[in-house]
Structures are given as C-alpha cells and as structure tokens.
Amino acid sequence: MFPDPAVQRKKLALVALSGLLGNSVGLVISGLAMYASYKWFFRIMTIICFVCAILTVVFLPLTWRLPKTDVPRWRQMDLVGVTILGGSLICFMLGTTQGPIDGWNSVSFIVPFVLFVVLFPAFFLWEWFIPPSLAALPGTLWRVPNLVTSSLIIMLPFGYYACSQLIYVLTWQEMHGWSPIHCAVALLPQGVVGIFVGIIAQRIRAVIEMPRVTISIGCVCKFDNPD
Secondary structure (H helix, E strand, C coil): CCCCHHHHHHHHHHHHHHHHHHHHHHHHHHHHHCCCCCHHHHHHHHHHHHHHHHHHHHHCCCCCCCCCCCCCHHHHCCHHHHHHHHHHHHHHHHHHHHHHHHCCCCHHHHHHHHHHHHHHHHHHHHHHHCCHHHCCCCHHHHHCCCHHHHHHHHHHHHHHHHHHHHHHHHHHHHHHCCCHHHHHHHHHHHHHHHHHHHHHHHHCCHHHHCHHHHHHHHHHHHCCCCC
16 A cells, blocks of 8 residues: 555554554453443454454455465465464463463463473474475574564563553452453553654654664663552
8 A cells, every 4th residue: 555665664663553552442442341241342342353354345455466376375374384373472471371370380371381482483493494485484584684683672572561461450450459441541551652652763763773772761661560
C-alpha cells in the first residue's frame, strides 16, 4: 500500500506500536467483561477479529502474485520452523507465568522452561541450514550490522512485559483488593507510554540516531515496583 520507503517505514512503525496499545487495551476489555462473565472477553475478541478480517478484505488492495516456482507452496511456509518457534515462545510464556504462582522449582515452570531452552536455539539452527528462500527467518539476516545486538536488547523488555502484567494484577487484586477494571486501567499507561515514545521517535530523529543513549535510558526506566 505504501511503496515509498520513507512512508513505508513510518507505517510499519505504527503497526509495531499498535501492539503496545493493544496489549493494554485488551486488559481493559477483559476488565469490563468481568462485570458480566469472563466468557464475554473471548466473545468480544472473536467479534473484533471477525470485524477486522472483513475490513481487511474490503479495504486492503490485492498484492502481486508470488513468482512461479517448482517448490510446493506448503514448503515455502516453513511449517517446521514456525512450529518450533511458536512452541518455544509458548513454553517461555507459560513457564515465566507459572513460576511466580507455583514456585520456581515446580514442574509447571521447569518443564516449559527446559523445552524453551531446547526449542529456541533449535529454531535458529533449522533456519540456518535450510535455503534462505524457504526460511521464515533466513540465516543471512543475521549478517546485517547491529541486528544481533538489537535483538538481544529487545528480548530484555519483552521477557519483562510478557509476565509482569499478570504479577501486577494478582498483587493488586489479592493484596489491595482492586477490581479487575481498576487493575486494567492501572496497566494502561504501559501501552500509552509506548505509543507516546513512538510518536516522539518519528518527530525527533535523535531518538533513533542515538541508540546507545536512548536504549540505556529505556532500560533504566523499565524497572518499577507493583507496590
């Protein structure tokens, strides 16, 4: 939809930022749904997904067809790699979520975490040895300057936010007696601040052009206390 590289970068940035806001808005929707039943959260999300799918079909233009090749279409999807990566991430989120609840020496933490440690490197090994044209994440991509460093830095806040919201909600509900919607609204600033920083990065180029300073400040600001 946006062939101009400069415009394309801005639109892709908006797509990335929408995940931050969506993660927080989802908690608000679940908090509101709890006034009726927890089942309504899944019903509302199903309705939203169907509406978005219809709008996508109506408004997005048709893209060009893939070039003809002798490789079957199913092989181009890299089903093995996607399955390994998806399984490893699910195990990681399950382990880090259940660890604070059941204990870090419990089976519900140890088993998913061990599977994550095995599956996550296996994904990159698989992607490295298959042809780049068939890989979901080609091994040649890691030759891009600073990509490895940036990826490791991004994983730090991702691991934090993947399980921090559940810990905060449990703490506020069980210890302070907050309602579900109160907890959801309290976590809304996580997404709003992310959107705000993304807008500033688009307007002030120094935020992107000085990564050593901005990333260091972001890592320091990341740590907080649920109490």
